[in-house]
Amino acid sequence: MKAFTYSSMPAKVIFGFGTLSRVGDEIEAQGCRRALVLSTPEQRSSAEALSDRLGGLSVGVFSEAAMHTPVEVTDRAMAAVQAVAADCVVAIGGGSTTGLGKAIALRTSLPQIVIPTTYAGSEATPILGETRNGLKTTQRGPEILPEVIIYDVDLTMSLPAGITATSGLNAIAHAVEGLYTQDANPIISMIAEQGIAALASALPIIIRDSKDREARSDALYGAWACGVVLGSVGMALHHKLCHTLGGSFDMPHAETHAVILPHAAAYNAAAAPEAMARVARALGVQDAPLGLFELARRLGAPTSLQAIGMPLEGLDRAADLAVANPYWNPRPIDRAGIRSLLDDAYFGRAPAHIGEVARA
Numbered sequence: 001m002k003a004f005t006y007s008s009m010p011a012k013v014i015f016g017f018g019t020l021s022r023v024g025d026e027i028e029a030q031g032c033r034r035a036l037v038l039s040t041p042e043q044r045s046s047a048e049a050l051s052d053r054l055g056g057l058s059v060g061v062f063s064e065a066a067m068h069t070p071v072e073v074t075d076r077a078m079a080a081v082q083a084v085a086a087d088c089v090v091a092i093g094g095g096s097t098t099g100l101g102k103a104i105a106l107r108t109s110l111p112q113i114v115i116p117t118t119y120a121g122s123e124a125t126p127i128l129g130e131t132r133n134g135l136k137t138t139q140r141g142p143e144i145l146p147e148v149i150i151y152d153v154d155l156t157m158s159l160p161a162g163i164t165a166t167s168g169l170n171a172i173a174h175a176v177e178g179l180y181t182q183d184a185n186p187i188i189s190m191i192a193e194q195g196i197a198a199l200a201s202a203l204p205i206i207i208r209d210s211k212d213r214e215a216r217s218d219a220l221y222g223a224w225a226c227g228v229v230l231g232s233v234g235m236a237l238h239h240k241l242c243h244t245l246g247g248s249f250d251m252p253h254a255e256t257h258a259v260i261l262p263h264a265a266a267y268n269a270a271a272a273p274e275a276m277a278r279v280a281r282a283l284g285v286q287d288a289p290l291g292l293f294e295l296a297r298r299l300g301a302p303t304s305l306q307a308i309g310m311p312l313e314g315l316d317r318a319a320d321l322a323v324a325n326p327y328w329n330p331r332p333i334d335r336a337g338i339r340s341l342l343d344d345a346y347f348g349r350a351p352a353h354i355g356e357v358a359r360a
Contacts, residue, residue, distance in 0.1 A: 004185035036086035059084040068131040069099035095120035112146040118167040121227030136247025165299035166254035171226040178229035180272035196282035198222030238264035262293035266351035271331035289351040304348030
């Protein structure tokens with residue numbers, strides 16, 4: 001057994017059906033009485049319904065959360081927090097809303113209660129990615145980790161197929177990268193493999209039958225497990241590329257993760273054979289990068305950067321940004337390899353081509 005370091009995270013997790021009813025109790029358990037409910041504009045009605053349900057425990061709704069957590073949105077949210085004298089925040093929605101709650105907590109130390117409605121997994125991490133002037137930077141710290149996560153499977157039952165697929169693949173990306181990152185350890189590797197397997201099994205069932213309660217429950221559990229992985233270990237090439245594309249080109253978050261995942265895995269395959277073996281086992285396939293690519297296709301998720309709005313002329317700049325201040329990675333980061341990876345991801349080629357490049 002190799003030497004390793006493992007640190008557990010202290011967030012309280014409530015998982016099940018109908019658990020939304022416990023939000024008020026958890027606000028009070030944090031010693032709070034003035035919660036500001038957060039959401040995106042698209043989920044404002046859900047936020048307002050939750051605010052009404054909380055009654056006197058809610059002091060209002062802020063519904064401007066946006067992808068990649070732009071600092072200008074956070075500034076407006078901070079003004080809202082101060083205007084209503086909020087003593088905690090309740091984020092209901094996906095990764096964009098969770099990110100806003102984390103950004104507020106970083107600036108104020110206010111407690112966070114997060115209610116995920118997608119499979120983003122970011123609620124389980126002490127990581128915040130913020131965008132300022134077109135560049136996305138990442139911060140990590142215990143004050144960023146939400147105090148309470150309430151998983152209510154009922155809230156995911158109406159999640160559209162497209163968001164189900166891409167947010168699920170986004171979660172899988174957290175676990176795949178956690179298997180080969182510098183801080184990987186046997187405990188987190190077990191959780192990663194279980195999270196990947198849960199999502200890979202559940203997502204195709206959900207695409208066929210969106211009302212399958214058992215599959216929805218398994219997918220939400222898998223998303224939590226994958227989020228724990230991301231929050232417990234570091235990040236590598238995959239997240240560096242996705243942060244570059246998201247922050248500098250305003251690419252959609254989950255869709256970008258879905259497209260890049262098999263190609264980043266292929267780039268690292270020869271340098272991380274044990275990790276790839278675990279991914280392949282979790283997917284029930286022989287080749288992990290190709291299995292990830294085929295899973296995305298089976299789910300109807302995008303498989304090319306071109307399909308989600310990436311400009312072809314931006315690939316060179318993206319490659320330059322990706323090799324500037326790179327995250328640790330099992331295979332050394334070289335611009336030619338990254339540019340080739342991005343080209344294949346742009347045109348939606350199968351990752352076997354990337355794997356050949358990686359072994360060259």
